[in-house]
Amino acid sequence: MLRLYGRVHHRDEPVEGAYVRLLGPSGEFTAELRTDETGKFLFYPVEGEWTLVGFAPGGGRTERRVRLAAGQSLDVDIEV
Amino acid sequence: MTDYAKPEVLVSTDWVAEHLGDRSVRVVEVDEDTTAYQKGHILGAVSLHWREEIQEPVRRDFVDRAGFERLLGSKGIADGDTVVLYGGNNNWFAAYGYWFFRYYGHREVRLMNGGRKKWELEGRELTTDAPKVTPATYRAKDPDTSVRALRDEVLAGVGKTPMVDVRSPEEFSGKLAAPAHLPQEQAQRNGHIPGAKNVPWSRAANEDGTFKSADELQAIYGGEVGLSATKPVITYCRIGERSSHTWFVLHELLGLPSVKNYDGSWTEYGSLVGVPIEREKGDAGS
Incomplete structure (x- = not known):
């Protein structure tokens, strides 16, 4: 099972209560998570092109595009 | 611009914030992540656990009419109350709760538009304080199988x-x-x-x-x-x-x-x- 995980942070501090949205190749919604107290998130997607969108509490939106290859797990940091 | 067929079924986060002390309004959180409520919820909101409370513990089904009445009564909700549901994941499980309330004929039920995410991202207050619940008498309607x-x-x-x-x-x-x-x-x-x-x-x-x-x-x-x-x-x-x-x-x-x-x-x-x-x-x- 592939894993796409990481941490949402603001100036190196983890952000709890941010939302991370996973979008598929054509921009369609696939899943969304709320970060825990360490700012972490974890998805189980299939291989392919994905976009992560981070939403910060109180406003702020950051996008990260990633490519997940077969058998790969990817660690992605999102600065909001 | 066309309005929704039943515009009254949606309330805004502003509306909920303005009705936090209103005793005729019961705010109910239904989440996929059932730990979210304990970490913080809207002031006065009670929680409905979709698996442990809405569903039967053994048989795959949701609770029957008598079970629904006991459940709602134990949460301090009477059948004449206005129930506002909200939850995570863009209201997935709150919508499930809405459908479940409709199935047993609750008339005044609403969804908070945007759910928990909108409330949180707007920086609104959450509390870990347990709400004061006075058990109520709830009478459900016959299931609406339609x-x-x-x-x-x-x-x-x-x-x-x-x-x-x-x-x-x-x-x-x-x-x-x-x-x-x-x-x-x-x-x-x-x-x-x-x-x-x-x-x-x-x-x-x-x-x-x-x-x-x-x-x-x-x-x-x-x-x-x-x-x-x-x-x-x-x-x-x-x-x-x-x-x-x-x-x-x-x-x-x-x-x-x-x-x-x-x-x-x-x-x-x-x-x-x-x-x-x-x-x-x-x-x-x-």
Whole structure:
């Protein structure tokens, strides 16, 4: 099972209560998570092109595009 | 701009904030992540646990009418109260709760537009204080079976009744068996019900979790998908909660008269022996 995980942070501090949205190749919604107290998130997607969108509490939106290859797990940091 | 068929079924986060002390309004959180409520909830809100309270502990079904009455009464909710539901994941499980309340005939039930995410991202207050609950007497109506599709009706409707599969394209095609934030599990086979149209629930929602406008929804479900008031519709997903979101859109916001949610959904259909399944070529599934 592939894993796409990481941490949402603001100036190196983890952000709890941010939302991370996973979008598929054509921009369609696939899943969304709320970060825990360490700012972490974890998805189980299939291989392919994905976009992560981070939403910060109180406003702020950051996008990260990633490519997940077969058998790969990817660690992605999102600065909001 | 067209209004929703039943605009009263949605309330805004502002409206909820203004009614926090209103005793006739009962705010109820229903979440997929059942630990979210304990970490912080809207002041005065009670929690409904979708698995441990809404569903039967042993048999796969939600609680019967007497169970619903006991449950609501124990939460301090009377049948005349206005119930406002909210939850995470853009109100997936809150919509499931809404559908469940409608099934037992609760009249004054609302969804907080945007759900927990909008409330949080707006920086509104959450509390860990337990609400004061005074048990109430609740009298439910007879189940409204017109909003629920069971397995036999779904099977009889394959190829005849319009069906909307609201899961992600990856689940619909058979690449995944569950949403990408959940471990892969559940049904024995991946794929979808033959003839079903894939309209992910998220098509109905804005990025902040609120519902799209009536005109936008009509363009998707009426224009693009071709649903109309003249034919019944069945919605399904994996376990019936995302499809409650789309059921809410079709039945409450667009006012289609006959919309049933198949809460058995893919975890049931995809495990049935001998039923037809469609899957994209080359997608062997997980």
